[in-house]
Amino acid sequence: MDTRQFEPIVEMTNVGLAYGDNPPVLKNIDFAFRRGSIHFLTGKSGAGKTSLLSMLYLAQKPTEGTLKVFGNNVSMTDRDTLSFLRRRIGVVFQDFRLLEHLSVFDNVALPLRLRGMKEKEIRHRVIELLAWVELSDNMYTKSSEISGGEKQRAAIARAVINRPELLLADEPTGNVDSDIAAKLMKLFAELNRLGTTVVIATHSNELMERYNYPRLKLENGGLSYVK
Ligand SMILES: Nc1ncnc2c1ncn2[C@@H]1O[C@H](COP(=O)(O)OP(=O)(O)OP(=O)(O)O)[C@@H](O)[C@H]1O
Ligand SMILES: [Mg+2]
Structure with missing residues (x-):
């Protein structure tokens, strides 16, 4: 049996991120995205949503802890392999x-x-x-x-x-009217139904209330579920 299908698509262990000598933007993040899951990622402006996504799409490496994407520890993966892995991410x-x-x-x-x-x-x-x-x-x-x-x-x-395995969308409905937003959300739901793991960063309470996906919130550098 191939057990890789049960492995999380993204796994973060004690992940932290700091820009230069500044205090860390993200701290002690322990979280795994299950293959086929769909989540909202929320948190106020400057909380680190885009920063977290940028690690998940392999544009920057954590400065603390371990991040695995598709089972690869990104800190130990060479550039060519990273750019190859990136093709599996939208x-x-x-x-x-x-x-x-x-x-x-x-x-x-x-x-x-x-x-x-x-x-x-x-x-x-x-x-x-x-x-x-x-x-x-x-x-x-x-x-x-x-x-x-x-x-x-x-x-x-x-x-x-x-049809990426992992779709990371940063405020994807911030600039469109509500009809188009509903259509785009339907597209994400359809891709998710076909197996794509989806993470949608948003500020919009209206969007989160309308689509009842689990919400992850970034606050004080940490990540946790909100009810
Ligand atoms: N390239 C960078 N260099 C230095 N600091 C950065 C950089 N990118 C982001 N930051 C800082 O990291 C923090 C988090 O920023 P980030 O863009 O991840 O927040 P966000 O939650 O996406 O905010 P928004 O909702 O406004 O998009 C901010 O304090 C920001 O100033
Ligand atoms: Mg942002």
Whole structure:
């Protein structure tokens, strides 16, 4: 029997993070994300949500403790392996980070091109997903020339096009109206149903009350469940 399927997708043991000589932003975090789970990550502005996510998407290593992602201790993993692992993670950045000189289509197609998928299959998949997030009309617009809410949807499409094992979304509904937000939440729920582990960072009590997913809160550097 392959026991790896029972291993948590992310495992943090006594994890801490400090920027330079500043006091730590995150401290003594002991938590594991079970494969297939879905969580909200909350906490006030500056509590460390984006910092925690940045460790989970392997952009920075903990300065204390042990972080395992897909069973790999990230502190002992070389750069090439980390960038390979990163392809299994979809990220919606708080500030979108689209490649501004590329069209919406090309931004969303990027993860599939990196995987070497055939252009015909790419077109099929990207067109379908862009229709779903209501960006068909902007498909060939340069991403520097679309609105904030449109950028958010393009960033979400790019993050999910690859059906990642782990999806990390940082305030993914902060810039869209409530109809679109509901649609995006439905997309996350559907991916989760298909097996993707999902973490959604949000300030929005309204969002958390509407979707009754377990909530994790960052406070004073620590992480715990809230009722
Ligand atoms: N690159 C960095 N260098 C130094 N300090 C940083 C850096 N990034 C974040 N911080 C600090 O870490 C703390 C947590 O920031 P972070 O962005 O993780 O919070 P957040 O919970 O995502 O906030 P928000 O809800 O406003 O997005 C803040 O005090 C911030 O100033
Ligand atoms: Mg943040």
